[in-house]
Amino acid sequence: MKQAWSILCIACLAATGCMGNKDAFTTGSSGGGTVQAAAADGALIPATPQGTCGPGSHPETGMQGRVSQADHDSGAAALGFTCNTQLVGSLVTANAIGTVGGFKVERYVDASGHDCAYYDSTLLYPTNLADKQQGVAVIDMSDPTHPVKTDSLVTPAMLSPHESLVVSQQGGVLAAVLGNPAFGPGVVDVYDISKDCRHPVFKSSTPLGVFGHESGMSPDGKTFYSASPSTSTIVALDISNPSLPKPIWAGYYPSHGLSISADGNRAYVAGISGPAGVIILDVSEIQARKPNPQVKEISRVTWDLVTIPQNAIPITIKGKPYLVEIDEYSNGDGSPVVSSNGPVVGAARMIDISDEKHPKVISNMRLAVHNKENRATIANDPGASNPAGGYAGHYCNVPTRTDPTIVACSMILSGLRVFDIRDPANPKEVAYFNAPVQPRVLTVPAPASDWAMSSPAFVPERKEIWYTDGYSGFYAVRVTNGAWK
Incomplete structure (x- = not known):
């Protein structure tokens, strides 16, 4: 199977005239690390x-x-649910037909001080076209x-970036790869946002990602990683000249999202198989631009109740390194559908990587709706059986990678959830915002309920969190009552 993928992928790259070296496709070599499993009995993990x-x-x-049928019937869901949060502003599509919010929200402040948000405008292209939405929305x-919406980016990857939209704060670069729930053809679009973030400058659109679904970017904005879990392929592109991206490495890892360390030398891969968990890779030769760079696998970690890892973000707290990881879907068979027989699932977790060859899960961030003992009670809630949502987790993010005090996670029907992680072994939920349920033209295949799946962005100086809901649009939310320390 790997040989077949090599032939196909090399053919794709050779066709571009940029790369024809089959040795660039590697499986990665072991750095001596072993798979480490969490020892906790998942059935005993509390909310x-x-x-x-x-x-x-x-x-x-x-x-x-929980958002129950009784909440819908009483009108409580239409008012939304908040705990230590308040709405600051929004861009909401009334009576939406398709999905009008996607998987990523990014923030960037340009050299002139313009403050911008970017978000993909659908969970699945082209369901947003009926609502006169398309591409990546640029918001002043x-x-x-x-x-205020100032632009829409409608180049190929921006029309359907799936989960790949990413920004480099250092490099002033926005990029994405054309993807879908399985895998897309891998067209990578790159924009310069450094001078006027309200009007990104298109730099290139090239078919060098091979396949697309998710992504990663080095913090310096010089390396873009196209990732596709369905094909188990990762491609690294040199975008130091954003007008002329160049493939520099490709390999076989079942990568969902991947985050790159501050120095660019480590990739933290949310791996979906072999077993599912987090894969730590040494990508220092890619970062150093060595000829024919080699990638070394340092270690893997899994846990008892792993479903489909979505992303893993490296952080430090008081000088000690951790990963914030979240799984999507809520059943061990990969299904998000709530069932009374489904396993208990820890939606998100903290992983200690101070010994990177032996990472270990030290705590979980989860809600009561994720626990097995509550499955029968919530199984018939509106949207709980949605095959693309339910009460599952989807994305987490942090306001800073150095000493973050909170983690914010989109947990679909449960909305935006905020956890205090100052004590990483003992997180606490301190705030949430579940947007008011909006009337919709189409409620099939699921009832009209929230569908929060985006990675959020942050404005620490104002204690704001920005995220999108697939059924309604974009929200700027302020954390109140001192909940964000």
């Missing part, structure tokens, strides 16, 4: 404790993370109470 919802909150009526956030 993360919650803090107190302060003044101005409109808390959930019952179980942590100079007044967060009144977001």
